[in-house]
Amino acid sequence: MAFDYKELGFKCGLEIHQRLDTDTKLFCRCATYADTEEPVASIERYQRAVAGETGHVDRSTSFESSRGREFRYRIFRKTTCLVDIDEEPPHHASQEALETALKIAAYLETKVPDEIEPMRKEVVDGSNPSAFQRSMMVGYDGRLHFGKSSIEIPSIFLEEESSGIEDAKGELAIYRTDRLGVPLIEIDTSPAISNPKEAKEIAMQIGLLLRLSGRVQRGIGSIRQDVNVSIKRGTRVEIKGVQELDRMDSIIEREVERQVNLVEIADELKKRKAHVGKASDLTHLFKGTESQIIGNGIKENGVVLGVRLAMFKGLIGREINEGKRLGTEISDYAKKGGVKGIIHGDESMEKYKISAKELKDLEKELKLSKDDSFILIAAGKHMAEKAMEYAILRAELSMQGVPPETRATEPNSDTTRFMRPLPGGSRMYPETDILPIAPDKDAYMRMIKNRLSPEEIRKNLEADIGNRQLAEQMLWSYNYQSYLFIRENTKAQPSIIASILLEKFTELRRKGIAVDDIGNEALLEIFESYAKERITKPGIEELLKLVPNSKAEVDNYIKGKNLVRLTGREVEKLVKDNKGASAEETRNRLMAKYRLNVDGAELNSAIRKIFGE
């Protein structure tokens, strides 16, 4: 469906989150790498909503807290400390993270506060053991230039990464604390993006600037885009975790479609004077039911709850996105109460093996007319009540149009699903365990003065690498950071570094080799060994295939895997010892056997010398 975005009053803004590659976490001195070791312990916690600075309990925190979930935190030896699990006050902020944040702020020409005030943003979904995320505004009133256009950057934040979720089952959610507290930069754009394509373009530009800071983590999840979308008659909806840029425009389009359809449904409901009834216990109607889904729900002292949706007939089943209906939205809310799903009146009852009599009794009990629909939930009493409360809430909201929500992208489609109500402003309060930070504004002014535009950086790269295409590729690559690091610390030729990091890496990645797991230290040692003529160019590839982890591992592989380069007299001796009938034959024989150990050009000159050509 093609929309006239202007006509719809389309508004869209981005929030881009990027994890930084600093030595330590933001407010403790744990390492920032995602630990691959097994957790050493777990702890269990509960969280509850408390009133914020203004005395209000935020709608989103109160929703999460009402779910009464238990949170289990996995603890790791090297990447978890007492600060992470809320057993010790925070340490001072990482200077490295602050400097990187300012460097990024300088690219976006933002103002920097004279004093940065660390804040607590209340989050009670368990992703932070402290029940808040520490966050500070490091820049405001900035601007991003892209192509011939530009967009306002109202704010840049430096904050703590949350815990990664490992598993969530009903009332238990399991989180990993290894990535918790890693510095995270958040860049917001103003909601002035005019169409989905432009959103994608801006996201790419911001991603580029982040990488140019030279200190960002790479890999899955290290950059996340949240998209805020609304249309004039809709509401702001935040879509979390758009990881693949390629899908961003399509995801935004689907959200516009959803809002347009929800507004239409609301108009229709209002016209019909629809309303939502009160939940009642219908368990007695389903004694000895054939329906498996209801039978399972009431098996252990469970209940069946039903509610009348007056004048809703047909609208619950109306499609709002491909494969998604208003019923799906209601069901998504109910699922937050712990149930697997709901049954609604616009569905076929045969599907659930609900008998005609049961349906009739139900209609009688709920006093349904032919224009009414209904919702049924079967589960343990406590769970069913909670799920029904959320389902009713969503049904009521459908009469207003688009509820303000935080939504998540679906893994296999461009549609989204409900996560929680959109947080309001009442969840911010000062982090009093950390002193305010006075940024070095003179240094910041120097950063602004000395910063280079992406185009200038590309030109410099081109001059360095001597190849326009590689330079362009490098600018857009995550390996730019590695390139800078290797370039500064070895004498290896820039063109070789670039072609290996870009072309060779792509080739090996396609073969399934995890080249991106090779750390900078190991990469440096590989290029250093090459520059010092300890290994050959094919030797570089061999080492990359082994995915070494450290300098020592590279050295061990060079010796252990027979990759030491032969030079000078050694090559001449080789030629003498393997002399064949002709120079050509000798060369082929030696290359077949010593491809990894002998440099082609050096071999050729040795052959020329000995064969006297």
Add this chain to the structure above:
Amino acid sequence: MYSEKISEEFKKHGIEIGDRISIKDSEGSNEGMLMPRPDVSKSDIIIIKRDDGYNIGIKYGKGTKLKRVSGKQHAAPEKRDSAKPQKGLPKVTLLYTGGTIGSKLDYVSGGVKALTKAEELLAEVPELGNIAELEVKQIMSVFSEDMTHMEWKEIAEAAAEAINNGSKGVIVTHGTDTMHYTASALSFMLHGLNAPVILTGAQRSSDRGSSDAFMNLICSAYAAGNSDIAEVVICMHADSSDKECMLIRGTKARKMHTSRRDAFRPVNNSAIAYVSINGSIRYNSAYRKTTSLKEKVAVKSSFETKVALLNTHPNSSPEMLDFLISKGYRGIILEGTGLGQIPINTKHSGYNWRSALKRAIDAGMVVGMTSQCLYGRVNPRVYSTARELADLGVIYCEDMLPETAYVKLGFLLGNYGKEDAEKLLSKDLSGEITARSETEWKSDI
């Protein structure tokens, strides 16, 4: 607090904290709610809360222009149901004394400050209403470090009154830093105690969603309402999880960590019981049980303040002891090394405590010996130094904690004569000395 200069400017423009203001300077203009200045930072910074909720600091300088945009926005806080007394549940009195458990962020000081109304805290834990018929009394609002024997007396009297008026148990909310001193004091002061007296607190302030206060209060309410423990105990997290609390005998408890929620540990003793967040109580070691006798609780609350707790260490000077003698101190608890030694045989006279110790004892001071090891029992028979100390008249306090011994000696000298105090110091009165050195055995067998 803002500096005088800035406060003056605010006054001039009719600006008050909470007003919406605009600040203009050479860098541009900003608008937001004027926030109070934590008194910890430089005073030429003005803090405003932007509409997105973030605070930023803006330097006030020569060219800065201030303007009041509008007045305070009064957001009426949402009313929340507090714990309503429920009939038929055990009657429990909660005595609120202050501390982190009842504290909120103070935007003026930038730190946490004590709540003035206990109800505010209870509103955060509505579950309490389903556990006990709770009567809440705020008897003071005092930080842990500011507690004195006068507050101990007040708490002891309030606890006794509550029990004598029919409470099934008493909860005392208290700052954690000196909670074990107060627990010891109450253990000695309350006589004929026939109900649980539970001290509890929090390591994280109750204005954060992750506070340990919630579970500590819930478990305390269960223990006060449903247990048959007739002792003063501390109820705090058993470990880092929100699963169960540990009930630790008041005279055997010590804060062993600055910030962890399971900071309180039983020393030379097992936990009396574990209380789960769901209310089940698992008894773990012997304790004094409530009886059906209907005797009133009596309070003996006199306290001798001329008692000191002194730690000796390499290079420590006996002059400290002479100072206490000159000030008329009547008792001292030494925190000696190892099994209970202090330097009385060093050849360096400036560090030799022998003669000062003799002077103290001759002056009538009661001297008790405990160990800075905390874990284990002092013993005057193993090393000759300790034997000499015992011969000089130093009383060895068995496996009593130094802080408990200090409170006990102050209590004894306040309520009994010197001779009785000397006799009773090394005798068990309130579980402070155990005859058996038990331990939490761990084994793979």
